[in-house]
Amino acid sequence: MIAVTAAEEGLMVCHTCGLLSAPSATDHHPVCPRCGAGLHMRKPDSINRAWAYLIAAAILFIPANVLPVMVTGAIFGTQSDTIMSGVVYLWTSGSWPLAAIIFIASIMVPGSKLLALFFLLVSAQRRSTWKPLERTKLYRVVELVGRWSMVDIYVAAILTALVQFQALATIKAGPGAIAFGAVVVLTMFAAECFDPRLIWDPLLRRADG
Amino acid sequence: MANAPRDFDVPEAAVAPKRRGSFSIVWLIPLVAVVIGGWLAYKAISERGPTITISFKTAEGLEAGKTKIKYKNVDVGEVKSIVLSPDRSGVILTAELKKETTPYLVEDTRFWVVSAHIAAGGVSGLGTLFSGSYIGVDIGKSSKPQRHFVGLEVGPVVAADLPGRQFVLHSDDPGSLDRGSPVFFRRVRVGQVVASDLDQDGKGVTVKVFVEAPYDQYVTADTRFWQASGVDVTLDATGIKVDTQSLASILLGGIAFQAPPDGPTSASAEPDAVFTLFHDRTAAMAKPDTDAVPALLYFSESLRGLSVGAPVDFSGVTIGEVKAISADFDEAARTIRFPVEIALYPDRLRARSRHAIAKPTPAERKARFDSLIAAGARFQLKTGNLLTGQLFVALDFFPNAPKATIDWTKKPMELPTVPGGLQELQKMLADLSKKFHKLPLDEIGTNLRLTLQTLNRTLQSTDAFVKHLDAEVAPVARGALEDVRRTLTTAERTLTADAPLQHDLREALRELTRAAQALRVLADFLERHPEALIHGKKEDQK
Numbered sequence: 001m002i003a004v005t006a007a008e009e010g011l012m013v014c015h016t017c018g019l020l021s022a023p024s025a026t027d028h029h030p031v032c033p034r035c036g037a038g039l040h041m042r043k044p045d046s047i048n049r050a051w052a053y054l055i056a057a058a059i060l061f062i063p064a065n066v067l068p069v070m071v072t073g074a075i076f077g078t079q080s081d082t083i084m085s086g087v088v089y090l091w092t093s094g095s096w097p098l099a100a101i102i103f104i105a106s107i108m109v110p111g112s113k114l115l116a117l118f119f120l121l122v123s124a125q126r127r128s129t130w131k132p133l134e135r136t137k138l139y140r141v142v143e144l145v146g147r148w149s150m151v152d153i154y155v156a157a158i159l160t161a162l163v164q165f166q167a168l169a170t171i172k173a174g175p176g177a178i179a180f181g182a183v184v185v186l187t188m189f190a191a192e193c194f195d196p197r198l199i200w201d202p203l204l205r206r207a208d209g
Numbered sequence: 210m211a212n213a214p215r216d217f218d219v220p221e222a223a224v225a226p227k228r229r230g231s232f233s234i235v236w237l238i239p240l241v242a243v244v245i246g247g248w249l250a251y252k253a254i255s256e257r258g259p260t261i262t263i264s265f266k267t268a269e270g271l272e273a274g275k276t277k278i279k280y281k282n283v284d285v286g287e288v289k290s291i292v293l294s295p296d297r298s299g300v301i302l303t304a305e306l307k308k309e310t311t312p313y314l315v316e317d318t319r320f321w322v323v324s325a326h327i328a329a330g331g332v333s334g335l336g337t338l339f340s341g342s343y344i345g346v347d348i349g350k351s352s353k354p355q356r357h358f359v360g361l362e363v364g365p366v367v368a369a370d371l372p373g374r375q376f377v378l379h380s381d382d383p384g385s386l387d388r389g390s391p392v393f394f395r396r397v398r399v400g401q402v403v404a405s406d407l408d409q410d411g412k413g414v415t416v417k418v419f420v421e422a423p424y425d426q427y428v429t430a431d432t433r434f435w436q437a438s439g440v441d442v443t444l445d446a447t448g449i450k451v452d453t454q455s456l457a458s459i460l461l462g463g464i465a466f467q468a469p470p471d472g473p474t475s476a477s478a479e480p481d482a483v484f485t486l487f488h489d490r491t492a493a494m495a496k497p498d499t500d501a502v503p504a505l506l507y508f509s510e511s512l513r514g515l516s517v518g519a520p521v522d523f524s525g526v527t528i529g530e531v532k533a534i535s536a537d538f539d540e541a542a543r544t545i546r547f548p549v550e551i552a553l554y555p556d557r558l559r560a561r562s563r564h565a566i567a568k569p570t571p572a573e574r575k576a577r578f579d580s581l582i583a584a585g586a587r588f589q590l591k592t593g594n595l596l597t598g599q600l601f602v603a604l605d606f607f608p609n610a611p612k613a614t615i616d617w618t619k620k621p622m623e624l625p626t627v628p629g630g631l632q633e634l635q636k637m638l639a640d641l642s643k644k645f646h647k648l649p650l651d652e653i654g655t656n657l658r659l660t661l662q663t664l665n666r667t668l669q670s671t672d673a674f675v676k677h678l679d680a681e682v683a684p685v686a687r688g689a690l691e692d693v694r695r696t697l698t699t700a701e702r703t704l705t706a707d708a709p710l711q712h713d714l715r716e717a718l719r720e721l722t723r724a725a726q727a728l729r730v731l732a733d734f735l736e737r738h739p740e741a742l743i744h745g746k747k748e749d750q751k
Contacts, residue, residue, distance in 0.1 A: 062250075193235075
């Protein structure tokens with residue numbers, strides 16, 4: 001294995017235009033000579049930023065699940081549903097597949113995403129060399145699946161727009177929907193900030209050492 | 210490392226000016242998230258109202274998470290869970306109320322289930338047919354907070370904040386009164402019955418009525434309440450009078466009140482003042498018998514038909530009533546007698562004099578009773594209704610009654626009685642039969658027989674006499690009769706039309722007529738020629 005990385009050579013790739021350049025040793029903030037974008041050895045402040053987004057997402061994950069996502073008003077009175085109560089309702093009323101889909105898309109996926117990012121961040125920070133390939137695959141999955149969690153928000157938004165029959169029935173998005181949307185967006189940001197190369201870096205160092 | 214010699218050319222990166230500070234802006238994001246989350250949490254916690262429990266007998270129509278709690282039809286909370294009570298006698302609702310209701314959750318705040326209700330008085334809660342039952346709240350006036358409530362089985366008729374006053378009525382028979390029955394004042398509906406409950410001892414019924422403002426001011430301390438239920442038919446000298454309140458009260462029953470017309474105008478009654486509920490208007494408007502004198506009457510006759518409450522009547526005026534009847538063995542006389550306890554209302558006997566009479570002193574009263582008894586006043590059992598045999602006690606004057614006095618040492622006083630009318634009749638019949646018994650019927654029979662024999666003999670002699678008459682007198686009589694007939698025949702012959710006597714008579718009469726005519730002619734001539742008397746009749750002067 002020709003274990004030569006750009007980093008080992010002290011070279012950086014411009015994230016904007018892709019130009020490989022060698023920053024001067026003394027300069028802490030090199031810029032791309034071609035497009036002027038900042039140059040970083042790895043995604044700048046990757047772990048920190050990912051942590052910040054992750055923590056924010058984790059905080060908002062609580063109101064997202066506790067507060068009602070959708071408020072249904074009908075002549076029989078208003079009813080507000082959280083995600084979980086919707087799942088429970090679907091499950092008890094026999095729509096198991098639908099309940100499963102919503103549970104997986106809206107609760108399991110964001111939850112497991114949070115857990116996965118947490119695990120990746122901790123392991124990257126501790127420079128763990130444990131199963132880097134699997135961790136990279138996990139990261140790819142996290143990145144891929146992120147947007148699909150918006151399905152809930154999507155449904156609520158469409159229903160809110162469609163069901164507006166004044167006295168008969170109205171549907172409004174609850175505060176939980178905003179929090180939930182924020183969770184999804186923030187986890188996507190966190191995944192974006194995390195630099196998967198950090199998974200491999202400690203491996204090289206160890207091989208080096 | 211960065212300065213290690215490379216075997217390929219890479220352009221050197223340019224130098225950027227040094228960044229200020231090392232704090233990464235990205236940490237603002239979790240900060241904002243914390244702020245938002247904290248704010249949401251604060252809002253959720255601060256808006257979270259009190260949680261209360263309400264126990265009901267049944268959870269009919271209630272649904273956890275759906276059933277609302279409403280005050281004046283405004284949502285103030287929601288039922289969160291419904292569980293059976295530990296002793297399974299009912300259900301316990303856990304409800305979460307809005308924060309602003311906290312000060313209203315006091316001791317006398319009431320909860321009840323509102324559902325569609327159809328009764329004779331009206332239909333209510335139809336809206337719940339669509340929206341489902343909800344729990345109504347009536348906010349109490351107490352200031353003592355409470356978190357566990359016992360739900361009412363039926364909603365209160367009157368909301369706690371309705372201005373007006375509540376009064377308590379006592380009755381031994383509430384008739385058809387029920388919650389919601391109307392209360393009338395001069396036939397205007399001014400309130401309703403809010404509760405009707407048996408007394409603790411079961412001897413009566415306590416009816417609570419609510420009179421709405423401003424009509425509650427008409428309830429004064431001496432106001433009388435009576436049952437306006439049904440139809441009151443009075444038959445008196447002026448004819449039949451049918452008295453009713455509204456049609457609804459005929460069906461539902463109701464209560465009317467009014468102050469007696471001659472009563473003093475007093476101040477409005479206090480809330481929760483206690484009144485007696487009279488059976489009808491007449492009873493209500495009667496003078497109150499504030500002054501009841503107990504008395505004891507001993508009767509020796511059967512009390513069958515005399516009931517407690519029967520009137521004590523004096524010439525048609527009820528002056529008291531029977532309080533108790535019993536049987537008593539009189540040791541001294543070794544007989545059984547029947548004591549009847551009565552209550553007399555001397556006020557009813559009081560003269561309606563111009564001047565208000567002060568209440569008589571006990572001594573005066575004793576003197577009055579004594580004088581009455583001395584004048585022959587006695588109590589007597591009389592039959593009020595021959596059909597049913599109902600008895601009543603009558604006070605009447607019997608001047609010939611044996612002398613009696615009142616023993617004032619006894620409590621209650623014992624008043625003298627005389628046997629009642631029916632018993633008197635019985636006694637008379639007995640006396641009569643006794644007299645009959647005393648009659649010498651045998652002797653009378655013997656005499657009668659002798660008389661009859663004598664009569665028989667007399668008749669026999671009469672018979673002989675008649676026979677004798679027949680034999681002796683009859684032939685003579687027949688001869689006499691024949692003579693009479695002969696005489697009559699002769700007379701007849703004489704008097705018939707062709708008898709010679711008749712003929713002669715007719716001839717004579719004819720002659721007489723002719724004579725009379727001649728005489729008249731003569732008289733006429735003489736009248737015209739009076740000289741003829743002297744000169745005689747001349748020849749015709751032609």
